[in-house]
Amino acid sequence: MTTPDTSRLRDLAVSDSGFVLDPRTGHTFTLNETGLLVLRSLKDGAAVYQVVDRLESEFEVDPDDNIHRDVEDFIANLREFGLVR
């Protein structure tokens, strides 16, 4: 999979509660704690494997969980909203 272009994420206004504003469209989103960490990591320019590392170090992760796939799904959602390319 090619590295997603996450430059648009830098424009997003993100509150500590996980409330997100896209100032270009006025659309708002609500994230849970893990979603917030993923978004902030991507916003900082982290690669997918680095996001996975951060999730593993911040949260208790079940060995059966496929975090990598979850992050890819999250990015696919962002792509649908036009926030990554």
Add this chain to the structure above:
Amino acid sequence: MTPSRPTVAITGMNATDNPAPGVGIARALRQDPEIEPKIIGLGYDALDPGFYMDGLLDGGALLPYPSAGKLALRQRLEEIRARFGIDVFMPTLDSELRAAATLADDLARIGIRTLVPSVESLEKTTKPRLPQLNNHPDLRVPESQAVSSADGLADAVRDLGFPAVVKGPYYGAEIVTGEADALAAYHRFVATWGVPVIVQRFVRGEEYNVAAVGDGTGATVGAVAMRKMALTDKGKGWSGITVENRALIDLTKAVIDTLRWRGAIEVECLREESSGDLYIAEINPRFPAWIYLSAGAGQNLPAAALKLVLGLPVPRPMPPYRAGTLFVRISLDQVSDLSTYEQLTSRGVLGPRKAFP
């Protein structure tokens, strides 16, 4: 010469569920720390809600309906000037703009300044003529045809396909999905407004609106963009949010430049979902009803327009506005004793109030 405390007469006090911009403009002017204008509200009905809003107006007056013609308007403005000493007239309704543009020089001679576009610029924003903006390389208007007969309508919808948008020459738009729908909408618009009726290609996408002020040389003084978040059943915005979107502002600047626009303007835009292209759906030759949002978000466009007409300095560029600022309308019952209603119905004027020196 610029009066130290100018008196401004603003139309559009009918802040109903289909609100005129007058109340929003007056509120924005009240918020500017530099001008401190005296504000006279103008309306067509003694029950226009703006007349009853505490602290909004220093006085008020009723106008003859636009159908009475521009000479009736001029005469009434002279009477209002004699009573309140108005320095500036700010028309805010589409139906007033043509008369105001025609009368601008005449009003200036009797000491009433206006900030209105030229009649020629105004004409270019009418629905039948709007598609001509497609001649500009940076502007797009959805393909449209003006029709004046049922046969013409049938040809137009055949060309443009369904869904299509059928619009009255001045007001209203309906999305139609078949020939029967289109014909019914056509007859409704003809019965209300007459011909031509406009048939336009339907652009599927999100709508954004930009309010702005042009100085008449082609330059944009300020511009604020927003997306409506909730609509009334008449399709009027009931809440909205400011957005920071360079493409919307650049499009508005191009409109103002090509029209050499003077005064307030609202550009209604559609971002096509499939192509991402921005289209101009409509241009309103006035501030929108949501204009107070511009002041609330940090770029007070009504105050800029007033300063411009008074020859006062306006910073260029104006300060940026805050994206993510919301407006939410509320329905609020104003309570009033009988005096306001009595004055407007029996004398056609309100005040000057005691606080009016």
